[in-house]
Amino acid sequence: MVTKTLTSAAIGINSFKIEVEVDVINSLPSLCIVGLPDSAINEARERVRSAIKNSGYSFPTGKVIINLAPADIKKEGTNFDLPIAVGILKEQGIEIPDSDEIAYLGELSLDGSLRKINGTLPLVSGLKDVGVKNIFVPYDNAEEAALVSGVNIFGVKHLNDVVNHFSGEPLKETKVDISNFFVENLEEVFEYDFKDVKGQQKAKKALEIAAAGGHNILMSGSPGSGKTLMARCFASILPSLEKEEAIELTKIYSICGLLTNDKPLVTERPFRVIHHTASQNGIIGGGVNPKPGEITLAHRGVLFLDEMPEFPRQILEVLRQPLEDGEIVISRTKSSIKYPAKFILVGAMNPCPCGFLGDREKQCSCSEYQIQKYRAKISGPLLDRIDLFVNVPRLTAEELVNSKEKTECSFDIKKRVIKARKIQMYRYKDENIYTNSELNPSQIKKFCVLDKESLDFMKLASQKYLLSGRKYNRILKLARTIADLSNDENIKLSHLTQALQYRVDSIENI
Numbered sequence: 001m002v003t004k005t006l007t008s009a010a011i012g013i014n015s016f017k018i019e020v021e022v023d024v025i026n027s028l029p030s031l032c033i034v035g036l037p038d039s040a041i042n043e044a045r046e047r048v049r050s051a052i053k054n055s056g057y058s059f060p061t062g063k064v065i066i067n068l069a070p071a072d073i074k075k076e077g078t079n080f081d082l083p084i085a086v087g088i089l090k091e092q093g094i095e096i097p098d099s100d101e102i103a104y105l106g107e108l109s110l111d112g113s114l115r116k117i118n119g120t121l122p123l124v125s126g127l128k129d130v131g132v133k134n135i136f137v138p139y140d141n142a143e144e145a146a147l148v149s150g151v152n153i154f155g156v157k158h159l160n161d162v163v164n165h166f167s168g169e170p171l172k173e174t175k176v177d178i179s180n181f182f183v184e185n186l187e188e189v190f191e192y193d194f195k196d197v198k199g200q201q202k203a204k205k206a207l208e209i210a211a212a213g214g215h216n217i218l219m220s221g222s223p224g225s226g227k228t229l230m231a232r233c234f235a236s237i238l239p240s241l242e243k244e245e246a247i248e249l250t251k252i253y254s255i256c257g258l259l260t261n262d263k264p265l266v267t268e269r270p271f272r273v274i275h276h277t278a279s280q281n282g283i284i285g286g287g288v289n290p291k292p293g294e295i296t297l298a299h300r301g302v303l304f305l306d307e308m309p310e311f312p313r314q315i316l317e318v319l320r321q322p323l324e325d326g327e328i329v330i331s332r333t334k335s336s337i338k339y340p341a342k343f344i345l346v347g348a349m350n351p352c353p354c355g356f357l358g359d360r361e362k363q364c365s366c367s368e369y370q371i372q373k374y375r376a377k378i379s380g381p382l383l384d385r386i387d388l389f390v391n392v393p394r395l396t397a398e399e400l401v402n403s404k405e406k407t408e409c410s411f412d413i414k415k416r417v418i419k420a421r422k423i424q425m426y427r428y429k430d431e432n433i434y435t436n437s438e439l440n441p442s443q444i445k446k447f448c449v450l451d452k453e454s455l456d457f458m459k460l461a462s463q464k465y466l467l468s469g470r471k472y473n474r475i476l477k478l479a480r481t482i483a484d485l486s487n488d489e490n491i492k493l494s495h496l497t498q499a500l501q502y503r504v505d506s507i508e509n510i
């Protein structure tokens with residue numbers, strides 16, 4: 001008799017239903033797994049054998065054949081232990097129903113207890129999509145699994161719990177109220193707060209616009225100008241994640257095993273800092289068993305590149321695809337994996353190799369050639385994907401000491417950002433986007449309509465600054481955000497001139 005037990009395999013952040021077929025034939029005792037398993041699944045043989053014996057059940061005496069179907073999907077990970085063990089127990093005559101509505105996920109210890117696995121959320125979510133109603137997962141993954149509504153989740157501590165569940169001792173269903181994770185905090189305290197940044201009004205305004213519309217920004221300034229501090233403060237003015245965004249991001253963190261036990265849902269936008277010595281796989285994703293890289297961990301949040309010209313050219317160039325498409329495709333021998341990577345790029349750089357070009361107190365010691373070479377490290381096509389360029393001058397010692405200016409705190413800036421985001425969310429409710437930066441060319445035509453005066457101005461600006469189509473569209477999107485921050489329904493000339501200023505304030509002009 002062949003038994004069938006359902007489980008799931010992850011590919012990227014998606015998953016597919018897998019049938020675990022178990023058959024026992026009269027032959028010398030052995031256990032083999034077929035159907036494109038990776039080495040971790042092959043090791044399941046020993047774990048499952050010990051777990052079944054140590055849970056008090058007998059192991060089949062013939063040859064046990066496990067088939068993971070469909071065979072053309074490569075299976076990775078340790079979540080196959082539990083469905084394989086359940087399949088063998090069913091084959092042994094233990095009363096566990098064969099059903100298309102029940103699935104199992106989990107890694108077994110040798111004593112039969114269940115260990116936490118990675119990727120529970122995408123695995124459960126994929127099973128729900130194909131009509132599975134009841135899913136057994138390791139106890140420590142149950143809350144995460146229960147984030148998926150419309151399925152019954154049972155947290156399993158030991159293999160015996162599954163057998164007992166079907167013989168009169170049912171497990172209690174795990175339920176989670178997702179809204180409990182989104183408690184609005186009215187007096188937020190931030191580790192990095194704009195109230196601690198003196199001066200720099202123009203840069204602060206630029207960062208506010210970037211946060212409001214999801215625009216990429218590059219800050220140039222001497223060492224000590226505070227650009228790194230401001231980049232860190234940027235996270236404090238971003239709105240909390242929407243529920244759908246939180247689920248999407250949690251799937252990524254689940255696959256990477258980065259969810260903590262006390263909080264199964266990611267609710268804060270990520271702020272990922274990458275160093276110029278990081279490997280390409282670490283930044284972009286990939287490897288023998290492909291894993292998402294930093295750009296995917298920064299999805300719906302911020303990717304911060306300090307000292308941008310120090311990054312190897314090829315790393316900066318591979319950022320172009322995700323910056324344009326909001327995702328990254330990683331090629332493998334026989335297939336490719338797609339990971340989401342929609343982030344706000346915040347870059348920082350010195351104006352020249354020594355760092356003091358344009359400084360009011362220190363003299364720059366670089367030659368014209370050195371300066372050109374340094375700036376050329378960031379290619380034109382990459383610069384094309386950045387919407388805001390801002391010069392961050394170093395304050396003089398006197399300005400720092402004598403400043404009596406009252407600085408605005410992050411929370412007040414964040415309130416304006418949230419207001420502008422709400423306007424965008426309402427406007428784009430039927431467009432499947434959240435922010436102005438995501439507008440495609442046809443949406444720009446629809447939502448960034450210019451009056452005659454503004455059109456004339458943009459024509460002149462296009463000629464003067466030799467704006468490409470991409471740059472032109474980016475200016476319109478930026479102007480749309482500036483209009484939203486001032487609660488203006490239509491883009492006005494004043495919004496366009498501001499947007500153009502941030503755009504042409506590029507590193508060539510600093």
Ligand SMILES: [Zn+2]
Pocket residue numbers: 352353354355356357364365366
């Ligand atoms: Zn210099």
